[in-house]
Amino acid sequence: MHLFSCRSIAFIIKISGPIIDRIDMNFVVNRVNLSKASNSNKIEKSENIRYKVQQAVEFARQRKSSPITNKANTRIIYLADGLNMSVRSYHKVLSVARSIADLELCEAVKTEHIDEAFLYRVGDKAT
Numbered sequence: 001m002h003l004f005s006c007r008s009i010a011f012i013i014k015i016s017g018p019i020i021d022r023i024d025m026n027f028v029v030n031r032v033n034l035s036k037a038s039n040s041n042k043i044e045k046s047e048n049i050r051y052k053v054q055q056a057v058e059f060a061r062q063r064k065s066s067p068i069t070n071k072a073n074t075r076i077i078y079l080a081d082g083l084n085m086s087v088r089s090y091h092k093v094l095s096v097a098r099s100i101a102d103l104e105l106c107e108a109v110k111t112e113h114i115d116e117a118f119l120y121r122v123g124d125k126a127t
Contacts, residue, residue, distance in 0.1 A: 025096060089121070
């Protein structure tokens with residue numbers, strides 16, 4: 001049984017741009033084969049993920065500013081202009097990129113953070 005049917009996809013397509021602009025991350029999750037997932041040693045434990053998030057939150061609290069490298073700034077402007085993004089969507093992508101940098105305990109937002117943040121806008125009809 002597919003939880004995400006063609007009807008729900010059609011509904012999502014009808015959502016207006018200003019509403020979609022308010023969504024930070026948007027991505028597709030593929031169905032997982034439970035028999036393979038339950039036997040996998042590659043699954044990260046919740047405690048490890050919690051610890052990483054707590055580190056990132058503390059890192060963000062101690063950070064005095066939110067610098068972005070020149071290359072990253074050029075990249076986000078180029079992509080935002082090319083995709084006709086709204087100012088709100090631009091700031092959402094930048095915010096997600098900042099969070100990704102925080103998770104990596106990286107002081108400045110870099111190009112790879114911008115690229116990853118744009119990946120989370122997949123399916124965003126506003127971009």
